[in-house]
Amino acid sequence: MADPEVAERVLLVSAGRQGGVTVRVRPSGTASRPLLRHPAQVIVLAFGTAVLLGTVLLMLPVSRTGAGGAPPETALFTATSAVCVTGLVTVDTPTYWTEFGQLVILALIQVGGFGIMTVASLVGLLLSRRMGLRTRLTAAAETKSVGLGDIRRIITGVATVSLVFETATAALLTGRFLIGYDEPFDRALYHGVFHAVSAFNNAGFALYSDSLTRFVTDPWICLPIAAAVIFGGLGFPVLFELRRHLRRPGRWSLHTRLTVSTYFGLLAIAVLVVTGLEWNNPGTLGALDPPGRVLAGFFQAVMPRTAGFNSVDYGQMEESTLLATVVLMFIGGGSAGTAGGIKVTTFILLFFVISSEVRGERHVNAGDRRVGERVQRQALTVALLSIGLVMSATLVLLEVTGLALRDVLFETVSAFGTVGLSTGITPGLPVSGQVLLVVLMFVGRLGPITLVSALALRERQRRYTLPEGRPLIG
Template sequence: MRNNPFRDALQHPVRSVPLAFLAVILLGAGLLALPLSRTAPEQEALLPALFTSVSAVCVTGLVTVDTATYWTPLGQGVILGLIQVGGFGIMTLATLLALMVRKSIGLRGQLIAQSETHTLNFGDVRSVLFRVARIMAGFEAATAAILTARFWFAYDDNPGTALWHGTFHAISAFNNAGFALYSDSLISYAGDPWIIIPICVAVIAGGLGFPVLIALLKGGVRLKDWTVHLRLTVYGTAMLLVAGFALFGAFEWNREQTLGPMPVSGKLLATLAGTVFPRTAGFNSIDYAAASPETLLTTDILMFIGGGSAGTAGGIKITTFLVLGFAIWNEIRGRDQVTIAHRSISSSVQRQALSVALLGVASVTIGTLLLLIFTDHSLDKVLFESISAFATVGVSTGITYDLPPNAQWVLMALMFTGRIGTITVASALALSTHPRLYRLPEERPIIG
């Protein structure tokens, strides 16, 4: 069969994406390794700089040093720049790759898809970039304004400090990075609605993904005309938020080490934060080292699922999880076709979802096994850290600070794989589909 030059051109950026992000990571590590970036220039530089750069570009938030005390304002500014570049790159990359995948289905398929979904076409690349930039800037500016005012008037920060803290945490929140300028993350502000709620809104917005954000912000789309992707992302996000809120609250409400001493209003707010942050962002509303095993397991599940596609969230993504769930449900009911919202889901999409999920399971399993070999920590904490790294979440039970260098390399590999791997693998699978001109005889192995 002849090579398709257009398809080859589409696959080229998919292959070059990891190299581009690796280049940004190395540049960031070089800047963070400068003596001017650290409060104590004699401190170890290379490994903390590289780990922090990987975490920032992959918008994760895991750290081996205290962001508030280890880095100077210059170093913190470098981290913020890496977060912004990483978040913007991920959103545009994922959206453009989605457009590339759609382009590969042919003109007739594009016309049908666009008429049914009211989505963008491949010719809108420039407008996509500007829309992503405008949406990011709008959410970040609004969040920064609220946080700055709160830090200034309620916590007696001077205007410059308040503006810096407000801007840093707004960008970190919308990009789902989870970096904070406080040694205890946001635990000290867990009961302040003017801090927690704006950050939660920014986290959720960034985690929905650009296609969903543009559809919701544009308005005028009736509920019955929502695309399958829009339905899965919005309803799935709501479902996970409600379930996470109920479970987190039930497990931590009376626990003396976490929510127990708080008033009811503080408990509700901390529970909301504990539901939103672990899914994508990585800020802490409680000390996870003191959390119950049930909370750690619930958080593991939320982190692994993650947020919406083509956004700053990590994990295998809500759509992947729900497509597999619908596939299982239809198989149980004996249906040979998977349908969602009166639309059929092709077998190729189901195979892609299964591939992404199983590759995620394999990555977390290998990472957890290596961390068990390299450290003396228990399985629950090691598993928590591995999922947090792979899902680019950033919450931690506190063991990351004390990990040996080889364990830090494992987490860096998980962060990079979780951020870049899921997008490129899913896109490469969609772009490399070659229909066979023949069918082999079928055979059914015994399953189960």
């Protein structure tokens, strides 16, 4: 019998072909163990390589406006923030980087956003292949959004969706810069494209030193950017399914129903909370007229999902608003999209778990579907590990900087959720603090995907069951 360590798994991905995982076994001694044996390793290596390449490019003298290239820590922080589509910065993007440096950042944002949507969708496809035949057929009938073997369709779909939304947003912004602000066409087009790509990929990088505060009452700038953030944050599977069944909600999969209802439900709550708490704050919404306050409140409610643009100064916000924003940033957006956080599906599934336990129900139900125990455990694992990581990073950053808890917690959650919102402390952090945020951005962006894939692909069936124990809870 051949050594299982030298088994070569080949995923059948040819378009239109349905199949599972074929295992080809070579005789022992004729092949060595693959260096990368798990999809999570490939994902981490790919994004790590992109960060490294971006760091090298940003360190070139041609990327910086001043003399010489950017310091390694500055280039690393910016490249990580761009690839992980976060938006946190330690230097002023429009003044510190040349047009070449800004184009490098733009390319890293596009690569990071496209890669996240594609990788997350492909991981979902890979996991569906590891299921049993009956479960796979049920999942295929339920999701309707991704063919089991059509990799080409996924990649083409992600590229098409990205191009359509980015082009539409860029056209609206370019027109507004031309007509409303008398910008030359080349500058208007450049700013329109940059902010459209940054918005759809939930990156939050802006070509203005004050982010978008100068446009706080301009709906022709704020609304297209907010719309791009929302659609990018919903996730490719949801967008693809909405395109097919927009007027037939009864045919939506459970994932789409949960994502859409939770995403927009939280958005509505966020608009009410942010606008209400900041209505009379002279440092934020209080200085605007009522229509301007509503627009600014809506814009600030969208951004924690997880874009990073701001049209008011977050450093002037009430502590209650910052706490609400921290919660929204931690939850994030939809799966297989450009948003970060633990994802709205994880949040709502945990709500259903708690609700079922409180009511004494044996099974966890979401709408007309029963949620499997493995999915419940995965959601709980992602949430608790994320909480532990954020709390640990906050503790370390408090010791390193000595700053106030509210500012440090806000910054760590913003980095972990790949949001990019800031109370203004990031540029002043010591190098050790900035490196910690780099790690948080990288882990926060790739952690949920790699963790869920690792948990699912490590599933094992025991041939025995231990006696049940009942420790006291509470």
